[in-house]
Amino acid sequence: MGGLLTVKGPFDPVNPSHATFDLFVQAQSCKDVKHHFAELCKQLDINPKDFRSFYGKLKERLNYWKAKALWAKLDKRASHADYQQGKACTKNKCLVLGAGPCGLRVAIELSLLGAQVVVLEKREAFTRNNVLHLWPYTICDLRALGAKKFYGKFCTGSLDHISIRQLQLILLKVSLLLGVEVHTGVEFQGLIEPSGDSGWTANLQPRSHPASAFQFDVFISAGGGRFVPDGFKHKELRGKLAIGITANFINRNTAEEAQVAEISGVARIYNQKFFQDLLAQTGIDLENIVYYKDDTHYFVMTAKKKSLLKKGVIKQDYSNADELLAPVNVDREALHSYAHDAAHFSTGGKLPDLQFARSQSGQPDVAMFDFTCMHRAENASFVKERRGKKLLMALVGDCLVEPFWPLGTGIARGFLAAFDTAWMVRSWGMGIPHLKVLAERESVYQLLSQTTPENTSKNYAAYSIDPKTRYQRVNLSAIHSNQVRNVRDLSHSCPFDLSVFALSESFSGSEELLKWCQNHTAGYANVHVKDFTHSWRSGLALCALIHHFRSHLIDMSALDESSAAHNFHLAFSILEKELGIQPVMSAADLANSSEIDKLSMVLYLTQVQKAFSSPAKGERSGIGYFFLKVKKRKKVKTEKEMRMGDDDNVSLGFLVRFCLSRFMIVVIVLMSMIQPCDLCPQTPAPPVSPELTLVPDSAPEPEPNTGGSMTNSEECYFCGHRVYVLERVSAEGKFFHRSCFSCHECGITLRLGGYAFDQSTGE
Ligand SMILES: NC(=O)C1=CN([C@@H]2O[C@H](COP(=O)(O)OP(=O)(O)OC[C@H]3O[C@@H](n4cnc5c(N)ncnc54)[C@H](OP(=O)(O)O)[C@@H]3O)[C@@H](O)[C@H]2O)C=CC1
Numbered sequence: 001m002g003g004l005l006t007v008k009g010p011f012d013p014v015n016p017s018h019a020t021f022d023l024f025v026q027a028q029s030c031k032d033v034k035h036h037f038a039e040l041c042k043q044l045d046i047n048p049k050d051f052r053s054f055y056g057k058l059k060e061r062l063n064y065w066k067a068k069a070l071w072a073k074l075d076k077r078a079s080h081a082d083y084q085q086g087k088a089c090t091k092n093k094c095l096v097l098g099a100g101p102c103g104l105r106v107a108i109e110l111s112l113l114g115a116q117v118v119v120l121e122k123r124e125a126f127t128r129n130n131v132l133h134l135w136p137y138t139i140c141d142l143r144a145l146g147a148k149k150f151y152g153k154f155c156t157g158s159l160d161h162i163s164i165r166q167l168q169l170i171l172l173k174v175s176l177l178l179g180v181e182v183h184t185g186v187e188f189q190g191l192i193e194p195s196g197d198s199g200w201t202a203n204l205q206p207r208s209h210p211a212s213a214f215q216f217d218v219f220i221s222a223g224g225g226r227f228v229p230d231g232f233k234h235k236e237l238r239g240k241l242a243i244g245i246t247a248n249f250i251n252r253n254t255a256e257e258a259q260v261a262e263i264s265g266v267a268r269i270y271n272q273k274f275f276q277d278l279l280a281q282t283g284i285d286l287e288n289i290v291y292y293k294d295d296t297h298y299f300v301m302t303a304k305k306k307s308l309l310k311k312g313v314i315k316q317d318y319s320n321a322d323e324l325l326a327p328v329n330v331d332r333e334a335l336h337s338y339a340h341d342a343a344h345f346s347t348g349g350k351l352p353d354l355q356f357a358r359s360q361s362g363q364p365d366v367a368m369f370d371f372t373c374m375h376r377a378e379n380a381s382f383v384k385e386r387r388g389k390k391l392l393m394a395l396v397g398d399c400l401v402e403p404f405w406p407l408g409t410g411i412a413r414g415f416l417a418a419f420d421t422a423w424m425v426r427s428w429g430m431g432i433p434h435l436k437v438l439a440e441r442e443s444v445y446q447l448l449s450q451t452t453p454e455n456t457s458k459n460y461a462a463y464s465i466d467p468k469t470r471y472q473r474v475n476l477s478a479i480h481s482n483q484v485r486n487v488r489d490l491s492h493s494c495p496f497d498l499s500v501f502a503l504s505e506s507f508s509g510s511e512e513l514l515k516w517c518q519n520h521t522a523g524y525a526n527v528h529v530k531d532f533t534h535s536w537r538s539g540l541a542l543c544a545l546i547h548h549f550r551s552h553l554i555d556m557s558a559l560d561e562s563s564a565a566h567n568f569h570l571a572f573s574i575l576e577k578e579l580g581i582q583p584v585m586s587a588a589d590l591a592n593s594s595e596i597d598k599l600s601m602v603l604y605l606t607q608v609q610k611a612f613s614s615p616a617k618g619e620r621s622g623i624g625y626f627f628l629k630v631k632k633r634k635k636v637k638t639e640k641e642m643r644m645g646d647d648d649n650v651s652l653g654f655l656v657r658f659c660l661s662r663f664m665i666v667v668i669v670l671m672s673m674i675q676p677c678d679l680c681p682q683t684p685a686p687p688v689s690p691e692l693t694l695v696p697d698s699a700p701e702p703e704p705n706t707g708g709s710m711t712n713s714e715e716c717y718f719c720g721h722r723v724y725v726l727e728r729v730s731a732e733g734k735f736f737h738r739s740c741f742s743c744h745e746c747g748i749t750l751r752l753g754g755y756a757f758d759q760s761t762g763e
Helices: 016-026 030-044 051-061 065-078 101-112 136-144 164-177 255-259 272-282 305-310 332-346 409-429 434-448 498-504 511-521 540-549 564-579 587-592 598-613 622-634 652-671
Strands: 093-097 116-121 131-133 161-163 181-184 187-192 201-205 218-221 234-238 243-250 263-267 286-293 296-303 366-370 373-377 381-386 389-395 728-731 734-737
Touching: 016 030, 016 065, 030 051, 030 164, 030 181, 051 065, 051 116, 065 136, 065 164, 093 101, 101 116, 101 164, 101 218, 101 409, 131 164, 131 286, 131 409, 136 409, 161 164, 164 181, 218 409, 243 332, 272 332, 286 332, 296 305, 296 332, 332 366, 381 434, 389 409, 389 434, 409 434, 511 540, 511 598, 540 564, 540 598, 564 587, 564 598
Parallel strands: 093 116, 093 218, 116 181, 218 389
Antiparallel strands: 131 161, 187 201, 234 373, 243 296, 243 366, 263 286, 286 296, 381 389, 728 734
């Protein structure tokens, strides 16, 4: 218990661990934080790797009033019911990539849930001077973690910003105190799949790093905007050319400097005169500028290309932003002058001696970057499974949604995503089936890009990892389990999963289908078919198609563009009744989903096209029929139609492969051995029924007496809800949702070949 008592002065006995704690709290570099932390652990004789009891022992052994004030804060946070007294995730091991603010923030939450958490950071030092704007809730959140104890100046008065470096230091200290293992100077280079007895591990640089041996079941990437792990795809949102410049000047903290007013965001449209004067006096032409005072004087501005060219900052004009801003095309000296003069002008020349702060590389801390394109991940979560070992993956921070700096969304949305991710890991730790976990995470993710300080809850004190405490209107089941099949990769355990196919295949050759839709919907009011997603949102386009071919079945004048659910319902019912085409998803889901799934839509419209192009009404349709037709057509396909790789196109080639792959399921499944559920070893599967047969849903529909009539196929054998074509799997003549086909004992989703059927109970 405790260290030796030393005497500093006659009335000032100091426990060395108290002094070390003070040094730890005040440390201003990553290296010092780690050094004093290690020292503290040594003095108190606590092993920091003993993450489960580390914080408890620390509290017990460091009987110091300053520390106690911090414990009170951390205890308050830890006592929240969401964490279940730190037992919600005791079985989970989490690897977090990146010790930026978002990586560290999520690591803190995971440790409060009781998980073992390891953070990897390739940088050795925290050197980023840039200053981040904080939304009110983030200030509240950081205060509750003791930010002010670590950084006295934290958001004093009306200040609502902090440098990245200071923020990282605060979060690093909290992380360490809670038992998170943080390794700096180590680069994550990829995941290593389980083999033998080993679970998921990471390929690190340096290779011999001890964290290489860490086996985990949760992997969180918080590696910043440029890092996108396998399994995730980014969408690009392209705006008009926007060139940002950041500049940091030394803050000597003089009284004179303190007097200079910050600029929390001046946009051209709000202060025309300021920008006109700036242009007239300096030749600098900006769209907006922000100035924050923190460890440095930090300026960030959007500059117009023309003025950068005129001032010689950009040497040569290119239409491609990468070429335009390539280092060889930028005159650094001219850039420094440009940033300096803009800072000087916008502060009325009141900052006396503007000298650049130094960046990590020792250069003046000035950067010019292009934010014409913003990236956003298509999905926030992903599940991989290899050799029966599942890995939950998630993105947080800039690698999930790139922020738009003028709005200060970086930390605000970064932390929201960190909390949402922790909530997902909590569900994972509590054994909720993975499709449900993914569906809930993706439901919440839909809201992230729309969040503002105004539309999120104002009850900041009540914020927790539970999304309902933060988002005003959140529907945790906005996305259904069957819509997230494409965010998992169970290829080794479930080689026939449609999702794997959908994920790995780009489809091509759908121009023909699109043209067909356009031709037959042209001229209908409020119908403009341009793609397979947005154009179908209102349901009117589908109704128009029906009307074109069977005008007696639908009254277009009675339809309202805003009643999407009604329009889809009507169209689906007619197409099903008249042409036997089963809907791929429910009308309500389609109307409410923020994004229509292209693959489902193409599959559906292809059937519609076939049916309407058929000579006789009522001719067999559906996938089985379609399979035959496609096979015939395949012979006359041109090379162009077979082309792969154009993401905007879906081809018959794809559909042929799709059908063939589903057909192969029958063959391979019949050949495969019946295996027990991997994750349920304590309950060996009873002998398999010799009558076992698996019916592929892509094969021709079974005859009425074989147990799989059209009517039966519409209801899931297990849950009783409707099964749509794309989610349908069948065995023993029963149709069911893939996700409902779960182990009786442990609830894990079963392989098609990994079950036993009890004829007597029907289970
Ligand atoms: N210039 C600016 O103003 C910047 C601002 N931000 C802001 O910071 C906030 C938080 O961002 P956050 O999402 O946490 O991301 P950050 O960029 O702050 O942190 C990610 C960290 O992960 C490191 N990293 C990347 N790849 C690997 C790897 N393979 N192995 C180990 N470490 C790796 C990065 O190093 P490295 O950076 O060397 O790749 C970086 O230190 C946001 O608000 C964002 O807008 C973030 C970056 C720059």
